[in-house]
Amino acid sequence: MRLLQDRIRKDGIVLPGNILKVGSFLNHQLDVALFNEIGREFARRFAGTPVSRILTIEASGIAIACITAQYFSNVPVVFAKKAAGANLSGDFYSTPVSSYTHGNTYTMTVSREYLQQGDHVLLIDDFLANGCALEGLAALVRQAGATVSGAGIVIEKGFQNGGERLRAAGVRVESLAVIDAMSQEEGVVFRRT
Amino acid sequence: MRLLQDRIRKDGIVLPGNILKVGSFLNHQLDVALFNEIGREFARRFAGTPVSRILTIEASGIAIACITAQYFSNVPVVFAKKAAGANLSGDFYSTPVSSYTHGNTYTMTVSREYLQQGDHVLLIDDFLANGCALEGLAALVRQAGATVSGAGIVIEKGFQNGGERLRAAGVRVESLAVIDAMSQEEGVVFRRT
Numbered sequence: 523m524r525l526l527q528d529r530i531r532k533d534g535i536v537l538p539g540n541i542l543k544v545g546s547f548l549n550h551q552l553d554v555a556l557f558n559e560i561g562r563e564f565a566r567r568f569a570g571t572p573v574s575r576i577l578t579i580e581a582s583g584i585a586i587a588c589i590t591a592q593y594f595s596n597v598p599v600v601f602a603k604k605a606a607g608a609n610l611s612g613d614f615y616s617t618p619v620s621s622y623t624h625g626n627t628y629t630m631t632v633s634r635e636y637l638q639q640g641d642h643v644l645l646i647d648d649f650l651a652n653g654c655a656l657e658g659l660a661a662l663v664r665q666a667g668a669t670v671s672g673a674g675i676v677i678e679k680g681f682q683n684g685g686e687r688l689r690a691a692g693v694r695v696e697s698l699a700v701i702d703a704m705s706q707e708e709g710v711v712f713r714r715t
Numbered sequence: 716m717r718l719l720q721d722r723i724r725k726d727g728i729v730l731p732g733n734i735l736k737v738g739s740f741l742n743h744q745l746d747v748a749l750f751n752e753i754g755r756e757f758a759r760r761f762a763g764t765p766v767s768r769i770l771t772i773e774a775s776g777i778a779i780a781c782i783t784a785q786y787f788s789n790v791p792v793v794f795a796k797k798a799a800g801a802n803l804s805g806d807f808y809s810t811p812v813s814s815y816t817h818g819n820t821y822t823m824t825v826s827r828e829y830l831q832q833g834d835h836v837l838l839i840d841d842f843l844a845n846g847c848a849l850e851g852l853a854a855l856v857r858q859a860g861a862t863v864s865g866a867g868i869v870i871e872k873g874f875q876n877g878g879e880r881l882r883a884a885g886v887r888v889e890s891l892a893v894i895d896a897m898s899q900e901e902g903v904v905f906r907r908t
Contacts, residue, residue: 546829550793550796550825550829552784552792552794553789553791554781554785554792558785580773581794582777584745584781585777585778585781588778588781589781596746598744599744599747599778601743632743633738633743633744635738636738636739636743
């Protein structure tokens with residue numbers, strides 16, 4: 523998605539440790555007009571694919587998921603929560619997730635009420651890197667007896683193996699910008715798609 | 716807002732401890748069509764009021780803020796973050812906030828880059844009860860040398876004193892549904908506005 527790549531080149535900041543800072547438009551300050559273009563593009567790519575619900579993970583996925591839902595007949599959006607400890611209540615689906623960003627493990631939970639057997643669930647998130655968050659979301663969908671329709675990702679770090687692993691597992695991953703390499707000296711190199 | 720009150724009556728669940736569970740449409744599963752009506756109503760109420768930025772707090776405020784921004788010429792949305800400890804970095808505005816819901820205190824932070832001196836900031840949140848979160852957001856705005864244009868709240872617990880205190884402090888608070896009383900037996904009683 524050219525508009526997005528241009529924006530990342532213009533406003534993204536590459537920091538040491540393979541961190542791409544996009545807080546000015548994607549995950550701290552939010553450019554809602556850009557999100558509308560992102561939502562429109564997800565709808566184009568998943569046209570004809572059944573989607574009865576959109577699932578994301580707090581916090582920064584929520585904005586993108588909600589704007590995107592407007593292009594999918596306003597299907598309900600559900601966001602999974604990050605719990606500090608294991609959630610043992612029977613009211614929730616839950617799965618442990620390793621966070622490389624924060625160097626810890628959290629329990630991802632979603633209420634059983636809001637994922638139904640037979641649902642076709644589109645996963646949405648801002649970043650895909652090692653894939654642990656997305657695999658967690660897919661695990662919650664499976665626990666509900668629902669189907670993953672696919673995953674819509676804004677920025678994929680193609681030099682990490684999450685996208686490869688998820689695609690090998692049969693998940694249709696649509697990433698609007700795939701970064702093959704980045705450095706403070708050279709900036710960001712996008713995969714040609 | 717009649718549509719919202721009807722929805723709260725239909726799908727809200729009153730739990731012990733003055734908890735109103737609205738996870739099926741407001742803060743776990745998200746009804747984006749309803750959020751559009753909410754955003755439209757905030758725009759109607761704040762018509763003529765200068766708004767250059769919308770500020771909310773993760774996680775459930777983000778969805779409402781982003782949908783609402785579409786009715787304010789897509790002004791940037793910024794969400795404050797909840798940090799576990801004190802954030803001493805000079806890159807952030809920060810303020811301590813007591814959370815009655817979770818029985819702890821957290822530090823609310825926002826990057827200095829995304830609140831500017833001279834900004835007219837509309838605060839958006841899903842709930843207003845004791846007012847601590849909203850007062851925290853207002854404190855961040857003041858630290859930035861910006862102005863609070865007002866606060867748009869979806870559900871105000873009118874039997875707690877946050878709304879009263881904020882209005883007494885000069886903040887224009889627009890709550891789309893104000894609950895004067897609620898109980899498991901009697902359900903929810905809305906203030907007539």
